[in-house]
Amino acid sequence: MRSTYDYAIVRVVPRVERGEFVNVGVILSCSGSGFLKARVELGPAAVAALHALAPELDIEQIRSSLAAIPMICAGGPQAGAIGALSVRERFHWLVAPRSTSLQTSAVHTGRCQDLDAALDCVFDRMVRR
Numbered sequence: 001m002r003s004t005y006d007y008a009i010v011r012v013v014p015r016v017e018r019g020e021f022v023n024v025g026v027i028l029s030c031s032g033s034g035f036l037k038a039r040v041e042l043g044p045a046a047v048a049a050l051h052a053l054a055p056e057l058d059i060e061q062i063r064s065s066l067a068a069i070p071m072i073c074a075g076g077p078q079a080g081a082i083g084a085l086s087v088r089e090r091f092h093w094l095v096a097p098r099s100t101s102l103q104t105s106a107v108h109t110g111r112c113q114d115l116d117a118a119l120d121c122v123f124d125r126m127v128r129r
Contacts (some may be wrong), residue, residue, distance in 0.1 A: 002111045005030040005118060008095040009105040009126050010040055010069060012062055014054030016099055022049045023127045024066060027073065027104065028119045029091035035115045036073045036087045038094075039123045040066045057101075065102050069094065 010025030025040030042063055050057050068079075072090055075083045082093055095104045112118035 002113055003030045003033055003035075003115060004109060004111050005035070005115060006091065006107050006109055007119075007122055008107050009122075010038070010066070011103050011105065012042075012046070012050055013101050013103050014050055014057045016101065018053075020053050021103070022046050022053070025069065025127060026119060026123045027069065027091065027094055028115065028122065029087060030115055031086075031088045031091075033115060034087050036075075036091055037116070037119055038069045038073045039119060039127075040069055041123075041127060042066060062101065 005028055007026055007028040009023050010027060011021040012024050013019070013021045024042050024046055025038055027038040029036045042059070047059055050059065050062075072079045072082055072094060075085075075087070075090060077083060082090060085093065095107055110118060110122075
């Protein structure tokens, strides 16, 4: 059986006023299956690209902020008050527009038979390319 899912790309925007960004993750949700997961990675290539755009950027602060995304997806007490929200509410909170150094793309839709495989596929295509 195929599932319809929504996803957004997680981006680091070192200088919001310039609009430049580096893709560092994916958040994927299927409310019908209760599925909400994220994969984030700030590897050496992404760090080099970010330093080229903004040498003063605090990479450790970015890593710390990115680590919260999968935790919020998992829900529960470790995610704070947001962790008590439904899967759909947590997804919409995560992808809400922001004017900060961590942003998400517009939400896109897809269909698949395996949600974990879809997350891996989108991540490989949009982050690791």
